[in-house]
Amino acid sequence: MAAGLVSEINEEFLVCQICYNDFDRPKILPCLHTFCQPCLEKLFAAQADRNLSCPTCRQELYLPPHGVQGLKDNFLVSKLRDVVTKPGRPPANAQDVTICRVCSTGTGATFYCVDCREYLCQVCTDAHRRLKLTRAHNIVATGNSSPVMADRGDNNTSMCTRHGEINKFHCDTCHLVICLHCVVTAHKEHRYVEIEEVAEREKKNVRRLLPVARGIAFLQQAKLNEMHSLKQKWDARVDQTVSTVEARAKLMIDAIQELKQAKISHIQALYAASKKELVSAVQAAEENLSSAKSFVQFAESMDDNGTPMEVFTQARDLTGRLQRYIDNDNKGKVDVSSSLMDIQFSSTVTEGAEELDRLFGSLSIRAPMPEPWPTLPTIPSETPYETPKTVAKPSRTLNPTGTARLSTALGKRGSGDGEFDWAASVFVNNEGFIIATDVRNKRLQVMDEENLYGTINLGFEPWDVACKDNGDLLVTGDGHSIHVLDNQGKEKETINVEGFREKDKPSRGIAVDRLGRIIVSIGWQVFVLLPDGTPVHTLASSSHQLFGNQLRLTTNSDSQVIVSDWRNDIIKVFGQNGEFVKEFGLYGSGDGYFDYPTSVHTDDHNNIIVADSKNHRVSQFSKDGTFVRHLLSRDNGLWHPQGVAIIPDGKLVVSDRSENSCVKVYTID
Structure with a gap:
């Protein structure tokens, strides 16, 4: 099971998500995301206050008094990197044979020291455990079995900085891991337990919350998938709606162009129907004008220069002709205005725009109907939930068939x-x-x-x-x-x-x-x-x-x-x-x-x-x-x-x- 877990560890978990390199002094944030200490220090230096935003989840975090250095080290990430990705990774099965890197006997390695990053045979492993400098190293088996700790003592890789011994106890008073010397000296009046006991206690808390976290992760993944699906549907709907609007606009533009041509053709037809009569009227008017000018010229010449005999002989005939011209002109007068219609085109811009907007169509903006979400899991609690009381209302019913x-x-x-x-x-x-x-x-x-x-x-x-x-x-x-x-x-x-x-x-x-x-x-x-x-x-x-x-x-x-x-x-x-x-x-x-x-x-x-x-x-x-x-x-x-x-x-x-x-x-x- 452990081997399977190690094989499924995501590479993103083993590299810093800021610099994308192997972790350099990995520090774990309160939100449980891990980054290199230098990367966090660069981020923190750019902040105006003591708050730091997690680059992964964007959660605002408050750093301890010592800043980034005061954050807890993530030893787990370091050791997983050593086990999973470093050169000399323990073989995954018994068929992979690796020679011991310490001795020159050519014996096959059966263990791997995580701290030294070396493969060891059984003899070198025994020697490794006896030496004071290496006896606390983390050694894992490399045979058919999954990588495990070589013995119980090797689990305790945390060393006391004061006494150089393995920290085997936890001080509940100070919330520190301590060695046996610390128990009988600085912490002798404190409440302490073995590290295994406090670890089991913390594991229970983790196990209690783990199903909740898994459930939330599952629902968040489902929600994210639904969001991606909705986004795709929304993008498609937007494209479809834009195409519909463009098609509608083209349809209306074409209709307006046809309407324009129809209006112009109507105007031209009306003009053509009256044009011939108008041309005839113009010609008649020109002829009458010429005749009138000729009569005026002849009459003025006779009046100014004619002899009495000429006036006598021409006046009666001239007067008759003039009277006939006047009578004919009155009878044949063309009413041009009656043959020409007053053609005008009018449109109120504002009302036209509103009417055009109504004819064009409107957007119907509606909320999507997502699938119902399952209820989020809750943290187990001994406090019962009290159902709210309902509000009583008087009966209000309409006659279903009345008027x-x-x-x-x-x-x-x-x-x-x-x-x-x-x-x-x-x-x-x-x-x-x-x-x-x-x-x-x-x-x-x-x-x-x-x-x-x-x-x-x-x-x-x-x-x-x-x-x-x-x-x-x-x-x-x-x-x-x-x-x-x-x-x-x-x-x-x-x-x-x-x-x-x-x-x-x-x-x-x-x-x-x-x-x-x-x-x-x-x-x-x-x-x-x-x-x-x-x-x-x-x-x-x-x-x-x-x-x-x-x-x-x-x-x-x-x-x-x-x-x-x-x-x-x-x-x-x-x-x-x-x-x-x-x-x-x-x-x-x-x-x-x-x-x-x-x-x-x-x-x-x-x-x-x-x-x-x-x-x-x-x-x-x-x-x-x-x-x-x-x-x-x-x-x-x-x-x-x-x-x-x-x-x-x-x-x-x-x-x-x-x-x-x-x-x-x-x-x-």
Whole structure:
């Protein structure tokens, strides 16, 4: 087994990964990676502080007071190099015969001294063990057996620097290896054990953690393989998408070129139809002009130079001709403007660009659906894990076949009592009271199906509201914090969310799952917190490439998180541990399509209810994202639905951004 292990040692384990040479005074870092002492000293000299980043894992490490020299030596690496790769490596099987390098008898070597790097016969080996200078050397057998230590005493290659004897004990008080003289002198009052005992004790700790490390290594390798696969798929998808865009662009360019030619041909056809008539009109006009000029010239000449007889004889004839010319000119006058149409081409650049962008197509950016990851192994512990208590919620079920009718319409646009300036969301607490966020008026309004009970004035614009299992309200909208209010509307505490990326975006969507955890969105990030605000994790695809920056969310009975992403016109579902599960929806107005989906809600059967604002409707989907029906539409008096919730008696509450009423209650029967 040992021989097999030695044969499988990776060459990378035996050379420094900085200089790629054999180790020179190998030093082991706290992260368990080993490098040459000179290489580490060069790295440390370039650092501004005492921290050192491991070149392999990039972990930030703090060096001991003596710097690199204070790090532990890695003797194991040195000895493995001697055994595995140095000249004179022990033969791997009995058929390989090596002559003893010490004596001149030509006897076959049966042992190998790691310290001297020499092959020894049995006689020289016995002498090696007797000499004081070499008796502590590490000697391994080279026969059919695996390389092993020649005897128990040879395992103890560590020598006491004070007494020159083998260190056979471990001082638990000082955490040092010591020899027998040290035991009876400097460490006589200390607690000590034999080195074998402490080694066995440490081995148990290593063995306890080894399965965990192997499991983590296995999962990390699987994850890396999946990442490589995803990268290849992503590269292929990007190339495919780019090709699709280029093909679409070529198609549209060709279509525009054809449209241009059609427009020009139409213009030229219109011109050709009128050109002949226009040419005839021009010729007639030129002839009439010539005649008119001739008559004027003759008349002026006769008037200036003609004799009375000439005037008398020519005037009557000239006057008649002139009258006939005038009459003919009036009768044959060509209306050129009636034969020529006013041709113009107009286009609004901005509107044209927007329409062209819509016709060209849009990118649908979605999160990939990776294979579910197995659970990471955990370190064995005697501390039992206590399952979190679930939050009890009142029954909320919609009539599966009923149609909607308006039951109550509350409020109107304004700032007075019972008036709203943007009711962005609605929430129904465990007692059945409706709580609406009055954003611009910086307050919450509490009501039932018929009456307004009161307001809770705030110093910020509230975006969303949820309820903890003890009845406390959670309100977002004030920077990166969550305000916690008691059931009287008084503030109890503020939970500050850490780790946000978009500093200018306030907390927005909020919900509480069955485990009592708080889920809140800030910009394109979605955070999962414990009830006291301790962060648990963020959702798996919380990146600006996958989310918009105004997210609304809810949870279902499986503690899944359903996120409404209005920018991408899509609904995304995540598991209890933050992993991506599915998504559904695209931009459009058909069944299952969205145009600015705002609030999202679930009923007791995990049906998903979506307020589809710009489509002027509220739609129902099954748990798996299949479209079921449109619960409400413009025919039900809906304009721009913002928030949606279900009252325990099965009625649907919607906040509508309209002029007439802001909170509407619908009966589904």
